Amino acid sequence: MNSIITNIINEIKSKNNFIITTHINPDGDAIGSELALARYLQSLGKNATIINHSPTPDYLMFMLNPNDNILLFNPEQHSSLIKNSDVIFTLDISQLSRTKSLESFIRKSNAEKIIIDHHPTPEDYAEVSLVETTSSSTGELVYHLLKQAEAEITLNVALPLYVAIMTDTGSFKYERTTAELHRIIAELLDAGVVPIKVHQAIYDQGSANRIQLLGRAFNSLVIAGDGKLAYMKISLNDLEETSSNEEDVEGFVSYTLSIKGVEVGLFFFELKNGFKISFRSATTVPVNKLAGEFNGGGHFFAAGARLEDKDMEETLPKVIETAIKYIQEYQL
Ligand code: 5GP
Ligand code: MN
Numbered sequence: 001m002n003s004i005i006t007n008i009i010n011e012i013k014s015k016n017n018f019i020i021t022t023h024i025n026p027d028g029d030a031i032g033s034e035l036a037l038a039r040y041l042q043s044l045g046k047n048a049t050i051i052n053h054s055p056t057p058d059y060l061m062f063m064l065n066p067n068d069n070i071l072l073f074n075p076e077q078h079s080s081l082i083k084n085s086d087v088i089f090t091l092d093i094s095q096l097s098r099t100k101s102l103e104s105f106i107r108k109s110n111a112e113k114i115i116i117d118h119h120p121t122p123e124d125y126a127e128v129s130l131v132e133t134t135s136s137s138t139g140e141l142v143y144h145l146l147k148q149a150e151a152e153i154t155l156n157v158a159l160p161l162y163v164a165i166m167t168d169t170g171s172f173k174y175e176r177t178t179a180e181l182h183r184i185i186a187e188l189l190d191a192g193v194v195p196i197k198v199h200q201a202i203y204d205q206g207s208a209n210r211i212q213l214l215g216r217a218f219n220s221l222v223i224a225g226d227g228k229l230a231y232m233k234i235s236l237n238d239l240e241e242t243s244s245n246e247e248d249v250e251g252f253v254s255y256t257l258s259i260k261g262v263e264v265g266l267f268f269f270e271l272k273n274g275f276k277i278s279f280r281s282a283t284t285v286p287v288n289k290l291a292g293e294f295n296g297g298g299h300f301f302a303a304g305a306r307l308e309d310k311d312m313e314e315t316l317p318k319v320i321e322t323a324i325k326y327i328q329e330y331q332l
Contacts, residue, residue, distance in 0.1 A: 004130045005148045008114055011128065012041065012149070015086035018048040019111070021073075022091045023098040024306075025246070026052060028167025028202065030092045031060045033116070033138040035068065035160035037089060040151055049085075051078055053100040057247045062201040063160050073102050085111045090126070092138040094119035094297060116141050119299060120288060136176035139164020143184055158191035162198060170254070171199070174301070210248040213238060217252050217267070223259070225324040228331070230256040233268035233312070246271075253278040263331065264290070264323050268312055275312035277319060279303040285330040293322050 012018075018041050022030035034050045041048035051071045056064075064070070071078060082088065082105045090096065094117055096103050106113065106125075113126035118135040135141050139161045146157060153161075165185065169177050172185070189195070217232040224231070234249055249269050256265025257280050264285050267278040277294065279287035281301045288303040296305020307315060 002130075002144065002148060004128060005145050007128050008116075008130060008145060009149045011087055011112060011114065012044070012046070015112075016046055017085045018046055018087045018089065019082055019085045020048060020050045020089045020091065021052055021099055021102055021106070023093045024053050024100045026054055026056065026060075027092075027250075028060060029137045029139055029164040031056055031070070032063065032160040032162075032164030032167070033091045033142045034070070035063060036139065036142050036146070036157045036164070037091070037116075038068075039156050039160070040146055040149075043151070043156075049081060051082070051102065053102055057250070059202055059205060059247065059250075060163070063163055065156075075101070075105070079105050082106060082109050082111070085109065087112045087114060089114050089116060091116050091142075092119075093117055094122040094131075096123055096125050116145070119297070121297070134176065136174070136178075136181055137165045137168035139168065140181065140184065153187055153191050155192040158188040158193050159198070162188045162193045162195075163202070166195075166198065167202065206248070207244070209242045209244045212242040213244040213248050214252060216242065217249070218255070221256075223262070224320060225264075225327050227261045228263040228327045229266070229320070229323055230259050230262045230264075231266035231268065231320065231323075232256060233270075233316070235270045235312070236272065239270075253280050256280060257282050263327050266319065266323060268316060268319075270312045271306075271308075274306065274308040274310045275315070277305045277307070279305070279323075284332055285326050287326075290323060290326045294319065 020034045020038055022034055038048040038050050051073050053073050055072055056070050088106055088111045115126040115129040116138055117131050118138055120133045122131050130141055143161050216238045217234055220233045222231055253265055253267035263282050265280040269276045279291050281287040286300050288298045291297055291303035291305045294305040298304050
């Protein structure tokens with residue numbers, strides 16, 4: 001029995017109105033965890049409303065049933081909902097600022113805040129924090145919550161949990177992919193999840209434009225730092241000329257680590273108001289610390305940063321220089 005989970009279960013039993021939210025640009029773990037938790041709460045007859053800063057990416061829409069409702073935050077329509085809720089769950093978030101437009105409304109709300117997350121160095125803004133950095137995903141933690149609450153693992157919750165765990169483990173290959181995790185997955189399959197269908201829905205429904213965009217990213221590849229650093233970039237112009245969108249770059253950064261000898265891979269992505277960097281580490285460099293140099297964060301092996309109102313080309317050399325310094329400092 002995990003005592004933090006016991007606290008959360010008691011809160012769930014005694015309260016009625018729940019808000020669930022997650023980070024900007026939600027991924028499979030974010031949306032999957034939200035849906036599983038919301039469906040569980042709804043199965044108990046509770047009001048559970050998911051409100052996010054960003055729209056749900058198309059590649060995750062297949063998980064939604066007609067009666068699922070993921071609200072796009074609009075202060076006029078939803079601020080009283082946040083103010084008057086009993087409990088606000090923030091999922092897969094270590095810094096509340098990652099909820100962007102919701103942040104100030106959550107801070108002002110008297111609702112009890114509960115964090116469920118697996119990132120290191122969380123900000124302490126909640127009454128209850130279920131934070132396990134050894135967990136593969138937030139979805140795995142939601143699974144443990146449901147189990148301890150003796151919820152039945154129906155397909156309704158199994159599918160979003162599977163998506164959460166699959167996407168955050170790189171399809172069951174990252175270091176937190178344990179025998180125990182596979183036992184959880186076995187239970188999700190017993191509930192009716194069909195792996196090939198989920199995989200195809202997420203990874204095999206992209207557009208041809210996306211592949212054109214990937215080609216541009218490949219063309220931009222630079223190897224630096226004695227072969228230990230690889231980076232690629234996509235500009236707004238690339239997006240426009242290939243008729244692609246922001247979601248299409250999901251996963252591009254992982255190709256940087258497919259090159260022999262590369263320890264750190266970076267992906268630069270220009271936004272209308274600045275740019276985003278994805279950081280990946282092969283073995284020894286803590287890229288969450290590296291991302292922290294640019295106001296970002298994340299996990300040891302996968303991190304990110306958003307540099308608002310900064311010019312990508314102007315700032316890029318500084319990022320490269322810092323990355324090479326980290327590689328030198330942390331290499332074996
Ligand atoms: P990705 O590169 O896939 O967008 O992000 C990798 C990981 O880095 C995410 O799972 C998240 O934990 C973290 N991350 C991404 N962007 C940011 C950011 O702007 N700020 C912080 N603190 N973490 C980020
Ligand atoms: Mn996650």
